[in-house]
Amino acid sequence: MALQPRNISDAGLRRLAAYHKVLQEMLLAGTPTVSATGIARVLALEPSQVRKDIEATGIAGKPKVGYPLAVLIRWIEDFLGWNNTKQAVLAGAGSLGSALLGYQKFRQLGMDIVAVFDNDPLKVGRTIHGKQVFFPDKLPSFALGAHIHLGVIATPASAAQATADLMVAGGIRALWNFAPAHLRVPDFVVVRNEDLYDSLASLTYKLEKRMAAERKAAAEVCAPVESAVVLLDACTW
Amino acid sequence: MALQPRNISDAGLRRLAAYHKVLQEMLLAGTPTVSATGIARVLALEPSQVRKDIEATGIAGKPKVGYPLAVLIRWIEDFLGWNNTKQAVLAGAGSLGSALLGYQKFRQLGMDIVAVFDNDPLKVGRTIHGKQVFFPDKLPSFALGAHIHLGVIATPASAAQATADLMVAGGIRALWNFAPAHLRVPDFVVVRNEDLYDSLASLTYKLEKRMAAERKAAAEVCAPVESAVVLLDACTW
DNA sequence: ACGGAATCGAGAAGACTTTCTCGATAAGGA
DNA sequence: TCCTTATCGAGAAAGTCTTCTCGATTCCGT
Numbered sequence: 001m002a003l004q005p006r007n008i009s010d011a012g013l014r015r016l017a018a019y020h021k022v023l024q025e026m027l028l029a030g031t032p033t034v035s036a037t038g039i040a041r042v043l044a045l046e047p048s049q050v051r052k053d054i055e056a057t058g059i060a061g062k063p064k065v066g067y068p069l070a071v072l073i074r075w076i077e078d079f080l081g082w083n084n085t086k087q088a089v090l091a092g093a094g095s096l097g098s099a100l101l102g103y104q105k106f107r108q109l110g111m112d113i114v115a116v117f118d119n120d121p122l123k124v125g126r127t128i129h130g131k132q133v134f135f136p137d138k139l140p141s142f143a144l145g146a147h148i149h150l151g152v153i154a155t156p157a158s159a160a161q162a163t164a165d166l167m168v169a170g171g172i173r174a175l176w177n178f179a180p181a182h183l184r185v186p187d188f189v190v191v192r193n194e195d196l197y198d199s200l201a202s203l204t205y206k207l208e209k210r211m212a213a214e215r216k217a218a219a220e221v222c223a224p225v226e227s228a229v230v231l232l233d234a235c236t237w
Numbered sequence: 238m239a240l241q242p243r244n245i246s247d248a249g250l251r252r253l254a255a256y257h258k259v260l261q262e263m264l265l266a267g268t269p270t271v272s273a274t275g276i277a278r279v280l281a282l283e284p285s286q287v288r289k290d291i292e293a294t295g296i297a298g299k300p301k302v303g304y305p306l307a308v309l310i311r312w313i314e315d316f317l318g319w320n321n322t323k324q325a326v327l328a329g330a331g332s333l334g335s336a337l338l339g340y341q342k343f344r345q346l347g348m349d350i351v352a353v354f355d356n357d358p359l360k361v362g363r364t365i366h367g368k369q370v371f372f373p374d375k376l377p378s379f380a381l382g383a384h385i386h387l388g389v390i391a392t393p394a395s396a397a398q399a400t401a402d403l404m405v406a407g408g409i410r411a412l413w414n415f416a417p418a419h420l421r422v423p424d425f426v427v428v429r430n431e432d433l434y435d436s437l438a439s440l441t442y443k444l445e446k447r448m449a450a451e452r453k454a455a456a457e458v459c460a461p462v463e464s465a466v467v468l469l470d471a472c473t474w
Numbered sequence: 475a476c477g478g479a480a481t482c483g484a485g486a487a488g489a490c491t492t493t494c495t496c497g498a499t500a501a502g503g504a
Numbered sequence: 505t506c507c508t509t510a511t512c513g514a515g516a517a518a519g520t521c522t523t524c525t526c527g528a529t530t531c532c533g534t
Contacts, residue, residue: 009491010439017438021417035511043419048493051512063499063511080438081445095336102332109434110441150444173451174444176437180258182280190443192436197346199431200413201254201317202247204347206427207387207411208318246521272481285523288482300481300529 008056015053016076018043023073035066082110089143089172091163092154093118093133096178100154101129111150115142119159136166143170150174157181245293252290253313255280260310272303319347326380326409328400329391330355330370333415337391338366348387352379356396373403380407387411394418 008016022042026034036050043050054067057079061067077083090097090113100106101113116128117136124133134142143151151167153160153175160179167175174190177183180197245253259279263271273287280287291304294316298304314320327334327350337343338350353365354373361370371379380388388404390397390412397416404412411427414420417434 013439013442014435017435018419046493061512064501066511079442081441084445086441086444095339099332099336103433105434106437109437111437149448173447174440176440182255190440190447192440194436196340197342198251198254199429200343200346200348202250203411203413203427203429204318204323205250205316207323208321210410210425210427211386283523298482301531303481
């Protein structure tokens, strides 16, 4: 035992979730134990990093053997709060909101969306994936009454701040924000932004850089035309 | 001028995208220039961090004034590759894939999804948001023929690796992966994972920690019952 | 024209993350 | 039983990212 709980970074938390996925596959395969080295190999990470992340959960492994698989899975779930399911409200019943409602696996991962709010009168009163849609002005009292502390925002950017305000007023303490907007909330509210436009930025940047590097490499091969005809077939464009 | 281009972190790239959003709002408001301080205030960041990020793009500002707004916007777009639109293919025409197809703004942000692939015979041949759906086996030749280098994976996890393989075979160099699976791809392929389960991990962890801290704080106030009746109204639960 | 205030640019310092290294420990085979 | 091998745990080192600091620059009001 021992292992004082350490601080863990955001990246570390995401890696733990990835480990959890890998471990469940291994469980199905019937492996009884797993080593940090084994997990690292699957995910192409450093074994010492996996060990550090697992250390953060407080579980202890055995030299030469590793960690007992079932126990480690359970430990990670407890650590991430997945065994203590939290009810959640969803704002925005558009295509993204509907898609999120369809993710039944969320419930196993600690989140259960119990109600949906949208200000489109055509949607209010209807049922999406088994959840009823309400007007947003009902949100605060509903959340307060049901002691809900988790809110998912899948509205257009223009409605995101107002929605966040409603949620905070309803006692929500954690926001999962899919709208491309920066939310201003009190310090005691946790926000996780899932802005696709921001994510796209790093991808387009890296792709552009990669392609530029490739073009440059190709040019370096083809530029000295005087040098060789044998290289021509490397430049088929 | 001057300003040698520096390395920028992934987080920095995401912040640049956030700045871009803020700047466009300011442009609509008619502001001619903007300072790093001003951006930082809106997004609750450190001014020096904003300055460092902007430095990375290579644009130079003027003391006491800041940066010319229109130029800075354009500079960020160029830096992120948003003015050089890249065609993309999408795999998976489920609810998430359809939602992604509906994001018309992607085109302004450097990505244009031109074709959809799904192995559901009921979907193949149909049109979603104006894009035709094809069988996945057509993907490699299509991508090669159209010189497409960007692929979006919105399939179930079980199909993600096979889809990635098809895309790599089709010359794709950057993958935006929404499936909860770890993809094994060659080194020259850039992958950006958008795994919602991983994201949820950090949120549930933080929420749980926050709520535990609140319970503890409440307990500390209420526990020494012998001490005071005046504190009772602080414990209204 | 001058002084004060705001801002930039860039290096230094600090904080945080990841990787390295090594002693200790447990399993399995000779 | 002993030796080899794989692994853990944890501190040290290296690396990366963020924040601090300060001189230089520019604007604006007097």
